[in-house]
Amino acid sequence: MRSVKVTILNGARTAEDGLDGVQAEVVGLVERAGHQVTSFLLREIDIAYCLGCFGCWVRTPGVCVIDDGAQAIARAVVQSDVMISLTPITFGGYSSELKKALDRIIGLVSPFFQTVGGETHHKKRYDRYPSTVGIGWLEHADTHAEDLFRALAIRNGINMWSPITEVAILYKDENVETQREVIAKALQPVGIRS
């Protein structure tokens, strides 16, 4: 069995978001399956907001011009086989903590364009990119927010050249066993089998 390198980006805004427990579950599943995992608790890392300057494309190609915690995250993500994002589903999207990191790693793709499925997207900078798993956390079921979260994760997967994109949605009142099953089901297609 090939060892899979996994990077977890935890976008919980506070310890009360419920995702720190989910992170522990995911780490356990990945490690028990014999794979390597690196986790980033984003709210505890100094990451500035993206300036929209495109310096990561035209000034220091591939690297953001702001030297802070986002640099290590960009490196870890592109050197991974799987990137797992954990986030409270926020208006159908990601938390500001997760988004802050994602905004800062666009240098992983090229500024140049190519057409994919009739739409313009950025070309690859690297030969390979990680598969992605988006794990969203909700207080209670909300069809609109869940559909939007899935759509966003899939759009991100296209733009970041992910070979496989999976989505899992967890609810606050679910028991741990159910959550574990949902997470395990999302991890299977990206090569992590418990």
Added chain:
Amino acid sequence: MTTALILNGSGKPRGSNSGAFAAYLAKRMIDRGLETETVAVPWAIRKTPSAETLLEAAAKADILALVTPLYVDSLPAAVTRLLEWLAERRATSPGAQRQRLVAVLNCGYPESAHNRTAIAICRQFAVETGIEWVGGIGIGGGEAVAGRPIEKLGRLTRSVCRALDMTADALAEDRPVPDEAIAAAEKPIVPPAIYRTVAWMNWKHRAKEHGAQDRLDARPFDPSDQTDPSD
């Protein structure tokens, strides 16, 4: 008088395309009798005093007009942070007056369809916070504007100006953003094939200004290619 707070979501301190769209929308709203104030969100939320001033202004405004670039298929992180704060405030003190939200997204891809997920996020924010959603328009190929006043760009931005005119009319007359405005905004500023070619030349030109024209394809985090990007 109806008050509108225009929230510019661009991270650029000056010369942003969102700033150009916001300035045009502000002028048209003022022409129609609305009182406007424009705030650069990523800068305002960095310090507690300016963030507090912004949150107070947002609580009082009759209209919130979010004019923002698309970052990674959705709203920039700074805008998301502001929306999180606004939602928290409204959960504890909903406010007595009716508020409306309109969104104007622009993206660097030639197709405006890339903006749809972000517009849907704005709508979801409005639904969850009890703010009235009046609609969103998505502009593709925003980089063609290059931060210039859009009323001075002639044919290039004619459709976008029309879309923003109709949006200002709708806000002044307390109507939803009409489908015509959404369709006008979605009309490509530049045909996609031409946009991609011009963008290719533009990236080369901008990289040359920084002496980076030969390193545009660098792979600094590839273990087999350790070119220092600052060389």
